Amino acid sequence: MAIIQIESSDQFTHLTTTETNKLITIYFYATWASNCNETSEAFTNAANSTNDGLFLSIDADEQGDIAELFEIQSVPAFIFIRNGNILKEISSSDGKDFETAFKQLITGASPHSTASPFAKTESNSDIPDQSGADVGEEEEEETEEQLNERLTQLTAAAPVMLFMKGTPSEPKCGFSRQMVGILREHQVRFGFFDILKDDAVRQGLKKFSDWPTFPQLYFNGELVGGLDIIKESLEEDPDFFAQSLSS
Numbered sequence: 306m307a308i309i310q311i312e313s314s315d316q317f318t319h320l321t322t323t324e325t326n327k328l329i330t331i332y333f334y335a336t337w338a339s340n341c342n343e344t345s346e347a348f349t350n351a352a353n354s355t356n357d358g359l360f361l362s363i364d365a366d367e368q369g370d371i372a373e374l375f376e377i378q379s380v381p382a383f384i385f386i387r388n389g390n391i392l393k394e395i396s397s398s399d400g401k402d403f404e405t406a407f408k409q410l411i412t413g414a415s416p417h418s419t420a421s422p423f424a425k426t427e428s429n430s431d432i433p434d435q436s437g438a439d440v441g442e443e444e445e446e447e448t449e450e451q452l453n454e455r456l457t458q459l460t461a462a463a464p465v466m467l468f469m470k471g472t473p474s475e476p477k478c479g480f481s482r483q484m485v486g487i488l489r490e491h492q493v494r495f496g497f498f499d500i501l502k503d504d505a506v507r508q509g510l511k512k513f514s515d516w517p518t519f520p521q522l523y524f525n526g527e528l529v530g531g532l533d534i535i536k537e538s539l540e541e542d543p544d545f546f547a548q549s550l551s552s
């Protein structure tokens with residue numbers, strides 16, 4: 306099956322409401338996220354492997370409304386839908402996690418339905434870890450070295466990375482909310498990480514960057530500061546973002 310690139314909410318709604326009896330596999334990715342490489346390949350392979358189903362590819366940044374509808378908090382993420390029900394959600398950058406789920410669902414019968422369209426069912430509503438980098442149950446405890454390696458990757462996952470409490474659409478603290486507001490106001494595109502979803506990152510980052518609080522804003526993997534620092538920098542230079550990010 307060909308993969309359909311979703312360019313608008315209308316197109317998405319049309320496809321998902323007219324092809325309800327098919328297994329619909331939705332893939333959310335971001336162009337800046339290098340941890341989407343493996344899943345993009347797995348998604349393409351899955352689409353090529355069958356003449357059944359519908360494969361929708363969605364840039365989570367460009368189609369923010371759709372990403373929000375599915376409460377996508379990190380990329381890559383997969384959502385499987387049939388008959389208007391979310392069968393499963395996967396938030397893992399390991400292509401094999403997707404492959405396993407896809408194989409089960411493409412052959413399996415559709416499960417009993419629930420009433421509302423896209424309703425989450427109890428059993429599969431868990432999008433566990435936000436990082437995408439190592440989602441799922443940790444079998445072995447992460448060593449400090451592994452954590453630091455992960456933090457190095459995460460802080461540089463996008464040119465501008467915000468580590469915050471909650472998500473941009475649902476900040477869980479006023480400080481993080483203000484930071485999101487400032488970034489939006491200055492039209493800064495940014496990646497984010499919800500530190501409330503991962504205590505190792507929350508505590509580890511304080512040590513890693515020697516900065517005790519959140520939000521934390523990074524430019525190209527370097528800590529710039531928290532809310533006060535960003536506010537002060539903007540007071541000193543209203544073009545602070547443009548200046549810092551162009552160099």
Ligand SMILES: N[C@@H](CCC(=O)N[C@@H](CS)C(=O)NCC(=O)O)C(=O)O
Nearest residue numbers: 478480517518519520531532533534
């Ligand atoms: N003045 C700080 C405000 C941020 C702040 O005080 N954050 C606290 C409360 S949300 C925090 O992150 N505490 C550590 C923690 O919750 O792990 C700034 O400029 O960013």
Ligand code: FES
Nearest residue numbers: 470477478479480
């Ligand atoms: S969570 Fe209480 S001030 Fe941020």
